[in-house]
Every structure is written in structure tokens, then in C-alpha cells.
Amino acid sequence: MPKDSGIGASSKRREDVRFLTGNGNYTDDINLHGQAHAAFARSNVANGTIDSIDVSAAAEMPGVLAIFTGEDFVEVGGNPAGWYIESRDGTPMKEPKRPVLAHGKVRHVGDAYAAVIAETNAQARDAVEKIEAQITELPAVANTVAAVADGAGLVHDEIETNICFDWGWIEDNRAATDAAIKAAPHVTTLELVNNRLVPNALEPRASLADYNAGSDEYTLYTTSQNPHLTRLLVCAFVMGIPENKLTVIAPDVGGGFGSKIYHYGEEALVLAAAKKLCRPVKWTADRTESFLTDAHGRDHVTTIELATETDGTFIAFRTSTLANVGAYLSNFSTATPTYLHGTLMAGNYTVPHVYVNLKAVFTNTAPVDAYRGAGRPEATFSIERIVDKCAHELGIDPIALRRKNFVKPDQYPFTSAAGLEYDSGNYDGVMDVMEGMADMSGFAARRAESEARGMLRGLGVNSYIEACGLAPSNLAGALGARVGLYDSATVRVNATGNISVMVGVHSHGQGHETAFPQVVAEMLGIDENLIDLVHGDTSKIPFGMGTYGSRSIAVGGAAVVRATEKIINKAKKIAAHMMETSEADIDFKDGAFSVAGTDKSVAFGEVAFKAYVPHDFPHEELEPGLEETAFYDPANFTYPSGAYACEVEVDPETGKVSIERFCAADDFGNIINPMIVDGQVHGGLAQGIGQALLEHGVYDDNGQLLSGSFMDYAMPRADDLPFYAVDNSCYTPCTHNPLGVKGCGEAGAIGSPPTVVNAVIDALRSGGSNVTHIDMPMSPSRVWTAMNS
Amino acid sequence: MYEFDFVKPGTVADALSALSTEDAQALGGGQTLIPTLKQRLAAPLKLVSLSGIAELQGVTDNGDGSLGIGGATTHAAVAANAGAYPALADLAGHIGDPAVRNRGTIGGSLANNDPAACYPAAVLGSGATISTNNRDIAADDFFDGLFGTTLEEGEIITSVRFPVPQAASYQKFLQPASRFALVGVFVAKYADGVRVAVTGASEDGVFRWTEAEEALNKEFRTDALIDLNIAPQNMIADLHGTKEYRAHLVKVMTKRAIEAAS
Numbered sequence A: 001m002p003k004d005s006g007i008g009a010s011s012k013r014r015e016d017v018r019f020l021t022g023n024g025n026y027t028d029d030i031n032l033h034g035q036a037h038a039a040f041a042r043s044n045v046a047n048g049t050i051d052s053i054d055v056s057a058a059a060e061m062p063g064v065l066a067i068f069t070g071e072d073f074v075e076v077g078g079n080p081a082g083w084y085i086e087s088r089d090g091t092p093m094k095e096p097k098r099p100v101l102a103h104g105k106v107r108h109v110g111d112a113y114a115a116v117i118a119e120t121n122a123q124a125r126d127a128v129e130k131i132e133a134q135i136t137e138l139p140a141v142a143n144t145v146a147a148v149a150d151g152a153g154l155v156h157d158e159i160e161t162n163i164c165f166d167w168g169w170i171e172d173n174r175a176a177t178d179a180a181i182k183a184a185p186h187v188t189t190l191e192l193v194n195n196r197l198v199p200n201a202l203e204p205r206a207s208l209a210d211y212n213a214g215s216d217e218y219t220l221y222t223t224s225q226n227p228h229l230t231r232l233l234v235c236a237f238v239m240g241i242p243e244n245k246l247t248v249i250a251p252d253v254g255g256g257f258g259s260k261i262y263h264y265g266e267e268a269l270v271l272a273a274a275k276k277l278c279r280p281v282k283w284t285a286d287r288t289e290s291f292l293t294d295a296h297g298r299d300h301v302t303t304i305e306l307a308t309e310t311d312g313t314f315i316a317f318r319t320s321t322l323a324n325v326g327a328y329l330s331n332f333s334t335a336t337p338t339y340l341h342g343t344l345m346a347g348n349y350t351v352p353h354v355y356v357n358l359k360a361v362f363t364n365t366a367p368v369d370a371y372r373g374a375g376r377p378e379a380t381f382s383i384e385r386i387v388d389k390c391a392h393e394l395g396i397d398p399i400a401l402r403r404k405n406f407v408k409p410d411q412y413p414f415t416s417a418a419g420l421e422y423d424s425g426n427y428d429g430v431m432d433v434m435e436g437m438a439d440m441s442g443f444a445a446r447r448a449e450s451e452a453r454g455m456l457r458g459l460g461v462n463s464y465i466e467a468c469g470l471a472p473s474n475l476a477g478a479l480g481a482r483v484g485l486y487d488s489a490t491v492r493v494n495a496t497g498n499i500s501v502m503v504g505v506h507s508h509g510q511g512h513e514t515a516f517p518q519v520v521a522e523m524l525g526i527d528e529n530l531i532d533l534v535h536g537d538t539s540k541i542p543f544g545m546g547t548y549g550s551r552s553i554a555v556g557g558a559a560v561v562r563a564t565e566k567i568i569n570k571a572k573k574i575a576a577h578m579m580e581t582s583e584a585d586i587d588f589k590d591g592a593f594s595v596a597g598t599d600k601s602v603a604f605g606e607v608a609f610k611a612y613v614p615h616d617f618p619h620e621e622l623e624p625g626l627e628e629t630a631f632y633d634p635a636n637f638t639y640p641s642g643a644y645a646c647e648v649e650v651d652p653e654t655g656k657v658s659i660e661r662f663c664a665a666d667d668f669g670n671i672i673n674p675m676i677v678d679g680q681v682h683g684g685l686a687q688g689i690g691q692a693l694l695e696h697g698v699y700d701d702n703g704q705l706l707s708g709s710f711m712d713y714a715m716p717r718a719d720d721l722p723f724y725a726v727d728n729s730c731y732t733p734c735t736h737n738p739l740g741v742k743g744c745g746e747a748g749a750i751g752s753p754p755t756v757v758n759a760v761i762d763a764l765r766s767g768g769s770n771v772t773h774i775d776m777p778m779s780p781s782r783v784w785t786a787m788n789s
Numbered sequence B: 001m002y003e004f005d006f007v008k009p010g011t012v013a014d015a016l017s018a019l020s021t022e023d024a025q026a027l028g029g030g031q032t033l034i035p036t037l038k039q040r041l042a043a044p045l046k047l048v049s050l051s052g053i054a055e056l057q058g059v060t061d062n063g064d065g066s067l068g069i070g071g072a073t074t075h076a077a078v079a080a081n082a083g084a085y086p087a088l089a090d091l092a093g094h095i096g097d098p099a100v101r102n103r104g105t106i107g108g109s110l111a112n113n114d115p116a117a118c119y120p121a122a123v124l125g126s127g128a129t130i131s132t133n134n135r136d137i138a139a140d141d142f143f144d145g146l147f148g149t150t151l152e153e154g155e156i157i158t159s160v161r162f163p164v165p166q167a168a169s170y171q172k173f174l175q176p177a178s179r180f181a182l183v184g185v186f187v188a189k190y191a192d193g194v195r196v197a198v199t200g201a202s203e204d205g206v207f208r209w210t211e212a213e214e215a216l217n218k219e220f221r222t223d224a225l226i227d228l229n230i231a232p233q234n235m236i237a238d239l240h241g242t243k244e245y246r247a248h249l250v251k252v253m254t255k256r257a258i259e260a261a262s
């Protein structure tokens, strides 16, 4: 019998009621008395010097209240990178300042160099058009590869290079890896591009700042995945506001996918404007601004080599990658291509040698940062593409080749050649599940049927491992993180027995408001509907590092468990007092405290009430109240893994790919809400398939974003996607967090791109083509061109 | 959006007089014009909505083997009511999404002449006649390059007359993002000859593939195309397809249109 509440139940997503009935409360829905509006003047060239900005005509426009330029923010700090990376030669990464508004130079199309505050949004926009900026256009550094070529122009003159850092992982393993590859009997090589993606959250970024001159306090409502981090960055780095004077509220947020992790200049601008005018100031991006200024994702150019024995035993992976970081370092932009990518480059395999070289490259494009999967999709794509190519070269079945090199269940904990300690997994077991779901033996018949209709059919597989639950603070700190990566929770039991759970992670589509109460309900043996989740408000929550990297349940959920354990301990004390026995004699089960060996019992609700009506408490021994806080710092990453299969049909006349079947078997450890987990996988698969077939952020040589609207940036739509088969029945609980959970938010987007490409290559091969690789997105034109060249 | 006045006249005559003032512009379904306004790429002082003019609405059987479609008839109305010309109804039923079809109009689509739009292929492929408030324009004389037409300033498309062919089909290969035509081919077979019109492909906008027409006039079968090819030079190259790819697709979609029409 499936459970109907608590851990393991597919409780319906309670937040959906408000989302689906139009009762969500998004930043742009909030309107404060006296609110003014901000609009930005943005560069339409990718690279240029700002010679002068004349705002006099704009200032005369109706409704204009204030105008800001980069000059106004010279004294305040820059928006920093959150992770320090050292180059192979020991030199620090280059960190050019990222100002609130561009000053001296504009560095990408969309770079804001001035802002107008006016009574209405339309007036602000009208006035922006009257700002006269003399900007001398310079040649753009728009292409990652060209940016590192001799003679390339510079994005930041003062650092004298476009290379932010040149990182080796693990540098000490380089020589051994080189030697192993040199001596290997077989080496497969592949050059590939991990295509640039634009996140395109349905809700554009928006920020509304309020300032109270009486108390010198600010409130910032903003579209954020982690309001505490935004507060920290604004206060400690950019604006110098005392942290206790700024409340950051991230109300309902309509999708983030990474792009709303970061602090952006618009947030600082509305705060400064609110203070200057003593009025609330709002800005909401339009879709063009979203395309031009949200942090983009991926954008790697990689050469990968896989050295093997002739029997397919893996000897070494070696990669050389250029990672585009755009014009400025966004907050996680240095961590994503390094510690979330290079460390995963051993995959699910016992390969003894791994060496990763990665150069982060500045270009005159929008900043690039973590996007659903963040580094792990790039690692998985490189590995799983080359494993497929290698299988073909060696004439070994691609599944057999993977199995041959899998870490086996008795090898955990397993330290990979890329330096991570995998705590648990069962890659063969998950592969078994996938093979069953995918009906491998029926493929030949399905292919024959497709061919009878003139179509090519291909089958592609993959196996992936990823790292979630960012991160043990001590490890992260040793590797250069400038923040800790724990999370916190407060469980507040009210006198009438209902409960508020305050968490530092943020829900913007993930279903936390349903899943987290399931955990507490399970532990307390009470109805989950008595429990509400509170998130997204720094004034209500102790602290938090927010939601990204599939960390919410693994880290935030663990903090909730710890806080709830403290509640149970305190409640036991109260129950013991109520039943005049010692705490050691109290059993807690199914929401009731009982005295062992007697029929005495009090319900959880009675204890809660007593905690707040402590008429007879012994004051020295028992404190009133029932509220507990816990901080949880994980001991390790969690390591979800999976095996995917995709079947495609390719129309040989047009190159059009259609996905016919998609099976995903994942090991997410224990599962809190199976329905939500399936939904997370579905969404991740849609994004991964979108990357594989459709999505592409493309800049031309002048640094203009060619795919800057939905007319040219192809988002996946329902009819681009198949009905998925997903399964997570083969699971190995995480060994080091209290729930045994691993995280499921990104897996679909990590595992699916190589699966789709492998399937398309298989289809083309079946039609006699010798194509070995097609870069994503595999648009009809690209597939056709590959088939015909 | 900039500020503008809005009027919704009930007759063509009133619309014309409203349009005669400076920087006035006709508004059909607004599916192209409103996004343009929102992006501040146009600044008309007055929008003259054509949607309240009864004489511009609807599909009529002219009784002479042709259909008349009012200039402000929505794509959805054509899809529902042009059953006498199935290929045309089918084309209209696959423009954009339901919201676009419920607002967008044939007159707006033709006046806009987007190089990837569907209706221009139907009009040119059918040898239709475009009627305006002061003249009739043959399809062959109407389209004038990318986004260009021979309409005069302030001239309104009042109706379009489509001769109904013996057989026809429109085959659209979707541009993956916009789902306009990456290449769309309209083939129509009339007693006096076959017409083949191609949209989405050429840097010069919608065009007739006359070599294919000649070959199909001899035999209306896909085999007739075997030795024909479109030169890639004048094809559009963009993110979604190379010149060679588009040239190739023209042939593939023409073949598919012939198969579907046969």
C-alpha cells in the first residue's frame, strides 16, 4: 500500500493551489504605496568606451525623479565571485570589478550604464531614450576560442588577458595521466561544444526596494533562489549596508534554474534609489532584458580523450576545456566549471587516471554561470559521448563497455580518480532497471518498423553520476569557497499544536512546501497539514544558503530533521513532567508520548499546549516554549546516479529528430515524495532534451545575441517531448545524511543530453553514415548537414 | 509602448478617413503590430482597428469556383469556414497557436509579408487576387521582397479572392523556435496549370518555383522534380538553416505537397 502521508507519500503539491488559481504572490505583484519605477539604459554594442553620458534631456522628461550612472557607484563595491580559483602556476584568478552600473566601458550587449527612476514605468522608459550616451564601439571579443587567440582584443584592459584562470585538476596527476595515455593501446578523441543556454525562467527578474528613513532599514523584494546570499552580497560586498538593516524577501518565484541564485546590479540600484528618494522603487525585466542580462549557462569548448586497453578497460580521461564566463564573473561562475565539473570527470568508472585542464575565458557576452546541473551536465556530456564513441571504435556494446568499467557495489566508499569520495551507488542495478524499462530486445523490431516508413531509428544510452548537496563547508573552504555551505531550519511548534518550519532553502517550483512538512509529520506522527513551511524571508529565518545544486532536501531537509529531533527531545521533557515520570521512561510513537509499561499517554498537541501554558513548570529545570533551530553542514556531497535510454527517429530527408521513447532510471537514495520526484525528473529531461535538440544562445561576431527572443531561441514544447518512463526503484540511500536522500532536481538535465546525441548518432550510423559527432542543438539543419558532408 | 490614440470604425470609409491623418496605422489582429509596439520599434500616433468592420469579415463562396475572404477575417475563421478549399483551411489552422489564430487576420499577414509567413504562399500559389479599398491586385504583382508589398500608404486590404484548385497542399517545415515556416511550399493544380509558391526560403521573400511548375504541368508527379534543384545562392541563411539546407527543403516540401495533393 502506498502511504498517504509522511515520508514516501505522493502528497499533492499544496502550493499548486495558489499557483494554479492565480493567487501566487510574485515580486511584480507587490505594489507599495508611493512606488516609483526604474528603467535601465543598456548598451547596444558588445564592447565600447563610454565617452560621455548626458542626462540633461532625460531629466526634463515628465515624471522623472532621479537618474543614476556608473559615476554614482564608483565608491561602492563590486559584485564578487563566490569561489576563489588558483591557476596551475599558482597565480590567483583575475577578478575585474563588476560594478552596479557600467563605468568607463560597456562589456556586453545589455550592460546597463544608466538608470532612470520615474513615477511610472512608461515615463522611466521614455526618459531612458533621451539619455545621450557617447559610446565608442570597439571590436567585440564574442567567441570563446577567438578570445584566447594571439592578438585578441581585451574584455578587461586592466588584467591584460582574457583568461580568468588556467586550472588543472588534479595538477599533480597530470604527468601520470599523460604517460598513461601515451602508453595506451587505444585512445579515442572527441572535440565537442556544450552549447550556451539561456535559462528563460517564466517569471523575469524583478526587484522592489523600500527604505524606511526613520529606522534606516531597507526591505528588498526580489526574484531570488537564496535571499540570504543576496543580503550578504549586497551588505558585505556591494553597498555596505549593515546586515541587520536589510531584509530580503524572495516571495513566490516563477522558476530560476540557476539564473536567480546570483545577485545582480539591478537589486543594488533599486536599493540606492529607494534611499535617495525615500520611496519604494520597482524594476521588472522585460523578456528582452532577461535574454540579454540573466546569467546564461554551459558554453564549453572541450577536447576529451579516453585511453583504454583493447578489451575496453578504461585507463585515463583527459580533457582540455575553454569555459566562457562572459563579460563579468557572476557569483558561482568560477566554481561551476571547476569544482562542479572537473571533480566529476571520472564518471561512474574505476578509471585510474583523470586530468582536467580548464581555462575560464572572458568574452563580451552576458555572464555565464550555473544553470540546472551546473558543471555536471558538461562533465557527463563529455564522458558519455566519448564512451559511446570508444565503444563504437572498439566494437564493444556500449552498455557492456560501461558495465565493464563501473564502480561495483562492494567498492564503496570509492575515491574516484577525480578526487571525490562516492559514498554509495549501484550502477549495474540501475542499468538493469533501465534495460528492462527500455525493452532493449524489442528495439530491432521497432527499428525495422521505422525503416519501413523511410525513417532511421537510433538507440542511445548513458550512465551518469553527479554531486549534489553542496557542500561540506570544510572541503569547500579548502578548495576556495568564500562562503560556508551548510543550511538551517527552525521548527516552531505553536501553542495550538500547528507548526511553522522556517528554512534557508527556497522553493521556486520544487514543491518544498509539500515535501518538507512530510518529513516533520513523519517524525512527529502528526497530520502534515498542521505544518507549514516558511521560506524566502531573511527576517523570519535564521540563515540559509538557498536552493541550487539539488541541495534543498539533502542539506536543508537534514537541518529540518535535526531541529525536529531537538523538538522531540524537548517535548519528551515536557511529557515526562506532565506524567510525573523521568524523561528516560518516555516513548514517543505515532504522535503520542507514553510511559513505558503503563497506559499513561499524552498527545503531541497536549505537550505543545503545555509548553506555552507552563503553569506548573519547575523553572530551574524546564524552559517554556517549543521552538528549536539547527544548522546542518553535510559531511560529503551526495551522489545520485542513473542510466537513461533514448530512442529517436531521424527523417533522412530533412534531418528532423523526433524522440520516440525516453526511459530514465535514477538512484536518488530515499525518496520523500515520489510524485514530486517524478515531476522533477520530467522537468529536467525537458530541459536536457531542449539542450540536445533546440536551445542555443548564439552571439554573432559583433557580440549581438542572435537568439535574443523566443522567435529564435527554441524552447522545448510539449509536442517536442515524448511520454517519459521514469523509475527510481533501485536505490542506495546516502550514507551520511539523516534522511538518506541524494537530490533529484537536476539529474534529468544532466543525464539526457548525451543520451539523445548518442541515439541520433546511432540512427545515422544505421543509415550508413559515418558521422561520429554532431554538436548540440541537433537542429534539423545541423543533422542534415552532417549526414550530407 | 508609446502613447497612441485608438479608434474602431464600423465602415471601410470611416477607417480610411481615420487613416488619412498623420502616422495613423491600420490594426488587424495585432499579432505582429502589438509586439512591435511593445518593443518600442514603432510609434504610430493612431491605431485604426479593422476588427469592427462587418464588410471585412468572413468567408464567402463566390459561386464562380472561388472563395472570397474578408480582409479582417481571422485565421481561426478561415480554418473553420474555408472547407471548400481544404488546403487553405488547413494552412490557416496551422498558423501559430490558438491565441494567434483567434486574433491574427489574413489582411494583416499579407500586408506584413513576413518572409516566413504562410498566407503569402497560399495567395501566390493560388494566383489569388487581393482587393483593396481602391483596386484589385494580382498575387504576382502584390509581394515585393522582404516585408514589402505594393500597397500604398493607408490602403486597406478588403478581401482576397482565391480560385479553388482541383488539388492543392501546403507543406510547412517548422522553424523550431518561432514555428513559422523554415520552408513552406504551396502547390495548387488548376485546370490551366500548376502553381508552386515557396515561403521562408528566399532572401527575396515568397516566390514561384517556375521550373517546378513547368515540369509539373507535364506530369503532376513527384518524379517530375527529379532533375530539378533550387540554387542555394539566394536562399536565407540563419541560425536555423544554411542556404543549402533551405534549397534542399524546398524540393523535399514540394515533393511532399505533390504527394499530399495527389
Ligand SMILES: Cc1cc2nc3c(=O)[nH]c(=O)nc-3n(C[C@H](O)[C@H](O)[C@H](O)COP(=O)(O)OP(=O)(O)OC[C@H]3O[C@@H](n4cnc5c(N)ncnc54)[C@H](O)[C@@H]3O)c2cc1C
Binding pocket: B025, B026, B027, B028, B029, B030, B031, B032, B033, B034, B050, B071, B072, B094, B095, B096, B097, B100, B103, B104, B105, B106, B107, B108, B109, B111, B112, B114, B116, B117, B118, B119, B155, B156, B157, B158, B178, B179, B180, B181
Ligand atoms: C506566436 C506567433 C506565431 C505566429 N506563427 C505564424 C505562422 O506560423 N505563420 C504565419 O504566417 N504567421 C504567423 N504569425 C503571424 C500572424 O499570422 C499574424 O497574425 C500576422 O502576421 C499579422 O496579422 P494581424 O492581423 O495580427 O496584423 P497586425 O499585427 O494587426 O498588423 C500587421 C501589419 O499589417 C497592417 N494591416 C493589418 N491589417 C491590414 C489590412 N486589412 N490592410 C492593410 N494593412 C493591414 C498593419 O498596419 C501592420 O502594419 C505568428 C504570430 C505570432 C505572434
